[in-house]
Amino acid sequence: MPFFTSPDDVRERLAATGYLADDAIATTVFVADALGKPLLVEGPAGTGKTELAKAVATAAGAGMVRLQCYEGLDEARALYEWNYRKQLLRIQAAGDQAWEETHDDIFSEEFLLSRPLLTAIRQTDPTVLLVDETDKADVEVEGLLLEVLSDFQVTVPELGTIEAVRRPFVVLTSNATRELSEALKRRCLFLHVDYPDAEREKAIVMTRVPEVVEDLAEALVRTIRTLRALELKKAPSIAESIDWARTLVVLGVADLDEEAVARTLGVVLKHSSDHVRATKELGLA
Amino acid sequence: MSDDAATTEPGGLIDRHVSFMGALRTAGLPVSMAESLDGGRAIAAIDLLEREQLRAAYAAAVVKHAAHRPAFDRLFDLWWPAAVGDGHDDGEAADGEGALDDAEPIDLDALRTELRDRLRDVLLSGDDEALRRLAREAVNGLGRAEGGQPGRQSWFTYRVLRAMNPDTLMASLLESVLFGKERGGLAEKVARQMITERIKQFEEMVESEVRRRLAEERGAETIAKTAVKPLVEQVEFLRASRDDLAALRRQVHPIARRLATRLTAKRRLGRSGRLDVRRTVRASLSTGGVPLTTIFKPHKPHKPELVVLCDVSGSVAAFAHFTVLLAFALREQFAKVRIFAFVDTTDEVTRFFERGGDVVDALQRMSSEADVVWYDGHSDYGHSFEIFAQKWPDAVGPKTSFLVLGDARTNYRAPALPALRSVVRQARHAFWLNPEPRQYWASGDSAAATYGEVMPMVECRNVQQLQEFVEGLLPV
Numbered sequence: 001m002p003f004f005t006s007p008d009d010v011r012e013r014l015a016a017t018g019y020l021a022d023d024a025i026a027t028t029v030f031v032a033d034a035l036g037k038p039l040l041v042e043g044p045a046g047t048g049k050t051e052l053a054k055a056v057a058t059a060a061g062a063g064m065v066r067l068q069c070y071e072g073l074d075e076a077r078a079l080y081e082w083n084y085r086k087q088l089l090r091i092q093a094a095g096d097q098a099w100e101e102t103h104d105d106i107f108s109e110e111f112l113l114s115r116p117l118l119t120a121i122r123q124t125d126p127t128v129l130l131v132d133e134t135d136k137a138d139v140e141v142e143g144l145l146l147e148v149l150s151d152f153q154v155t156v157p158e159l160g161t162i163e164a165v166r167r168p169f170v171v172l173t174s175n176a177t178r179e180l181s182e183a184l185k186r187r188c189l190f191l192h193v194d195y196p197d198a199e200r201e202k203a204i205v206m207t208r209v210p211e212v213v214e215d216l217a218e219a220l221v222r223t224i225r226t227l228r229a230l231e232l233k234k235a236p237s238i239a240e241s242i243d244w245a246r247t248l249v250v251l252g253v254a255d256l257d258e259e260a261v262a263r264t265l266g267v268v269l270k271h272s273s274d275h276v277r278a279t280k281e282l283g284l285a
Numbered sequence: 286m287s288d289d290a291a292t293t294e295p296g297g298l299i300d301r302h303v304s305f306m307g308a309l310r311t312a313g314l315p316v317s318m319a320e321s322l323d324g325g326r327a328i329a330a331i332d333l334l335e336r337e338q339l340r341a342a343y344a345a346a347v348v349k350h351a352a353h354r355p356a357f358d359r360l361f362d363l364w365w366p367a368a369v370g371d372g373h374d375d376g377e378a379a380d381g382e383g384a385l386d387d388a389e390p391i392d393l394d395a396l397r398t399e400l401r402d403r404l405r406d407v408l409l410s411g412d413d414e415a416l417r418r419l420a421r422e423a424v425n426g427l428g429r430a431e432g433g434q435p436g437r438q439s440w441f442t443y444r445v446l447r448a449m450n451p452d453t454l455m456a457s458l459l460e461s462v463l464f465g466k467e468r469g470g471l472a473e474k475v476a477r478q479m480i481t482e483r484i485k486q487f488e489e490m491v492e493s494e495v496r497r498r499l500a501e502e503r504g505a506e507t508i509a510k511t512a513v514k515p516l517v518e519q520v521e522f523l524r525a526s527r528d529d530l531a532a533l534r535r536q537v538h539p540i541a542r543r544l545a546t547r548l549t550a551k552r553r554l555g556r557s558g559r560l561d562v563r564r565t566v567r568a569s570l571s572t573g574g575v576p577l578t579t580i581f582k583p584h585k586p587h588k589p590e591l592v593v594l595c596d597v598s599g600s601v602a603a604f605a606h607f608t609v610l611l612a613f614a615l616r617e618q619f620a621k622v623r624i625f626a627f628v629d630t631t632d633e634v635t636r637f638f639e640r641g642g643d644v645v646d647a648l649q650r651m652s653s654e655a656d657v658v659w660y661d662g663h664s665d666y667g668h669s670f671e672i673f674a675q676k677w678p679d680a681v682g683p684k685t686s687f688l689v690l691g692d693a694r695t696n697y698r699a700p701a702l703p704a705l706r707s708v709v710r711q712a713r714h715a716f717w718l719n720p721e722p723r724q725y726w727a728s729g730d731s732a733a734a735t736y737g738e739v740m741p742m743v744e745c746r747n748v749q750q751l752q753e754f755v756e757g758l759l760p761v
Contacts, residue, residue, distance in 0.1 A: 006332070007335070007338050023337040024337070024340075027337075027341035028341055028342070030331070031327045031331065031346070035327065039345075071549070084577070085571060135546075179350075186317055186319055192351040192354060222475045222479055223471070223475050226475045231531065231644060233644075257470075257472075258470055273644075277645075277646070283470060284471065
């Protein structure tokens with residue numbers, strides 16, 4: 001049962017949660033929802049990829065299950081694990097019970113620890129499954145995701161195959177620190193989230209920081225775009241724009257002139273060399 | 286697998302879809318059968334009349350690399366054009382005022398002035414839709430020429446851009462944006478950036494409009510062949526334009542990061558070190574002393590030193606710059622990185638690339654402050670190698686990976702093989718990276734063959750090849 005009825009519906013309902021989607025984002029979310037395919041969102045850090053998944057969950061009134069990926073993430077942390085300590089206790093407590101019985105007993109629901117992927121699949125309510133920073137995980141984890149994402153089922157050898165009662169809406173995010181495998185990409189719809197255009201960025205800043213006046217937001221967004229055009233190590237993303245707006249509001253800056261920019265540049269640029277470069281190119285200091 | 290939704294559409298749509306997929310594949314996008322089917326399902330799920338939604342739905346299904354997106358967009362515009370003919374989509378299309386007969390005398394100058402005035406207003410207001418309409422009108426009015434064969438028309442981007450000359454509007458636009466504010470400061474920088482961005486947008490719109498008109502005349506397939514630019518990773522260093530080079534420099538850190546990630550993954554897969562007894566015993570406590578999980582000490586990779594000797598003369602400077610930047614971005618993978626540059630004599634330039642230093646600045650200082658010219662500023666490999674061996678005899682040792690970057694074009698001077706040979710003998714590995722295509726190596730003043738006998742020479746024409754080489758070089 002899809003969450004949304006049209007791309008415009010997606011856009012309106014996401015906007016109601018405070019996430020301003022453009023045409024591409026709204027359409028892609030709608031298509032992923034309509035086709036029941038996982039959505040792989042890729043883009044620079046701080047462009048609202050994780051935020052999108054949260055907004056979809058809120059807009060659809062669905063619960064969210066999150067799997068945060070990291071180096072060394074394995075099946076036991078992503079899918080399920082047998083609670084072997086409890087099993088050990090059970091065996092020790094069995095006394096002279098027949099092994100056959102004990103064996104059947106210790107491999108039952110009671111001893112199964114469900115991890116995010118299995119949890120999401122067994123969910124009977126509408127669910128959004130967020131697999132965050134997929135590129136941080138090892139290649140083997142992708143193999144694991146393949147089974148889950150293409151058939152929405154998990155095989156536990158001792159219990160058999162567990163099929164999804166209700167397919168979760170899956171969002172995978174990636175910062176593209178490495179290429180994900182072709183097999184995984186093929187099973188997903190792909191959305192590249194880049195820095196938004198000036199209009200949308202202004203709207204985002206004003207939604208997130210309502211205290212900021214329109215003129216200041218406009219000047220801020222234009223300055224950010226100028227910074228992005230420089231050759232920087234890390235170009236400022238939307239997260240930085242929002243932080244900057246907050247900082248300016250707190251400092252009570254009304255006019256974004258050279259002095260104000262120079263004073264607050266540290267909020268936007270996180271490398272000292274970028275700082276030096278921006279100061280020089282923009283004629284600050 | 287049947288595709289009910291799509292088959293109910295008129296046959297024309299499926300043909301269009303299939304030929305579009307074909308064009309994407311021809312342009313080098315790996316579109317699989319499954320993705321093509323997804324594309325079909327995706328467009329069946331949305332309203333086909335909403336063009337941007339159609340574009341997004343297609344892109345989601347078939348474009349899985351951000352780098353492929355520009356190619357996709359260009360082909361999409363050709364296969365699913367925004368308008369037909371001169372763009373009056375209200376039935377009377379071709380007969381409207383756009384169908385200006387070439388016989389009919391039109392005042393081109395008046396048209397030009399009118400369009401320029403409107404362009405100025407639109408650039409100021411930043412209205413995308415108006416800008417697109419204007420681009421369409423400009424191409425229609427100014428870009429047309431009779432083609433080679435009678436009755437065929439052709440459209441040219443440069444005609445439109447020369448007539449409109451949007452760059453010359455900058456001064457007057459700046460005036461309006463800044464009204465009265467002092468010039469030269471931050472405000473001007475920001476305004477200038479905004480205007481430049483919009484002008485570029487207009488130029489792109491004109492280009493895409495021209496491609497659309499050409500496609501109508503000659504068929505989308507014909508235009509598709511020339512419409513798609515090579516990916517950044519495949520741009521040849523020796524032919525890269527200034528924009529390409531800036532794009533390349535932006536790629537340095539992402540590439541370094543990708544290489545480092547892949548390397549860590551490879552290391553983990555490789556042999557791990559000895560059993561970590563302490564941690565294994567500690568872990569066994571929770572399982573009643575049974576060591577269910579064994580823990581191994583990580584294997585410590587040995588880190589080589591990297592010495593790069595690069596030709597920074599005009600012809601190959603771009604290649605040297607990029608490679609040096611990459612070497613520095615990867616410096617954590619090496620025990621030490623030293624860079625030497627030469628044109629006809631050698632100087633150490635490591636000092637310009639100190640940690641965190643600014644990239645563009647470093648490159649500028651390298652070319653202006655380093656002492657690399659001795660005689661006439663033409664590449665002299667022989668003299669440079671001799672100086673290198675003489676002045677820095679200890680630079681290359683048994684732990685060093687030694688790289689020479691250059692096209693090996695000696696201007697017919699002596700190659701100084703003995704000096705190079707002795708350096709190579711001291712090194713652990715030595716490679717020569719040559720940005721020239723392999724088939725030119727033996728031609729003219731290239732000493733590639735001679736040097737190739739001293740140390741293995743690797744063709745390194747684009748980022749992709751460089752990436753492959755570096756990946757092999759890094760220690761596992």
